[in-house]
Amino acid sequence: MGGWDSLLPETLGALPALLLIVASFFTSALTAAFGVGGGLAMLALLGLFIPVAALIPVHGAVQLGSNTGRAWHQRAHIRFSIATPFIIGSLIGAAVGAYFVVQLPDAVLKLLLGLFVIVVTWAKVLGVARLSHAGLAAGSAVIALATMFVGATGPLLSAFFAQIIPDDRRALVATHAAGMTVQHALKVVAFALAGFAFWRWLPFVAVMVGSGYLGTIYGSRLLETMPEEMFRRWFRIGLTLLALDLVRRGIMGLA
Secondary structure, three states, X not given: OHXXXXXXXXXXXXXXXXXXXXXXXXXXXXXHHHOOOHHHHHHHHHHHHOOHHHHHHHHHHHHHHHHHHHHHHOHHHOOHHHHHHHHHHHHHHHHHHHHOOOOOOHHHHHHHHHHHHHHHHHOOOOOHHHOOHHHHHHHHHHHHHHHOOOOOOHHHHHHHHHHHOOOOHHHHHHHHHHHHHHHHHHHHHHHHXXXXXXXXXXXXXXXXXXXXXXXXXXXXXXXXXXXXXXXXXXXXXXXXXHHHHHHHHHHHHHO
């Protein structure tokens, strides 16, 4: 175990690291099969073992690798007509967010985001499916801007894409992976520029990403065999549970 220990940051023991690597397989499989849940589950698990100061940047790096792997594995199903304007909008939103820092209470942001995800998940938003490339880029810029202030925007992006892609579960999951790859890449760049020492975590993150890719392969097989109606039902249930948890945390933060 000595050699393995030497590859880990001083703050992370060998057993917790092993547990997180195994968990990476299952959380990646969850997202690959159902489109939601894996990222927030991994954030919660990392929070049990990793110092608070390293939690968000390390989670961002792990999710960057996980989403990149999922986007690559499911690349045949990516809707580039949606992904391309989304990427452009995300870059604009992140650039704007870097210059305009809005100090809103974290609890308020979580509460608003949770409520908005519930509405978008269960209500048909008129006109979303017919958004022009400019409209899609504008919406993506708003989501990227929100990412600068609250980290849990994955469910919002899932709900947004579900409105645009209402009839193809494979395209929804793959396009969401491409979008989240960009979101997490921007986050990692921001933390790197701020001076976070990613190099100390690279061996651990690399193994986490490798385990996650194996989970992506397994979850993608489940996605292929799952009926569209079943996927949509569990997708909505998963999004709603995540949104309700955001609402709960927002209310507790305001109390």
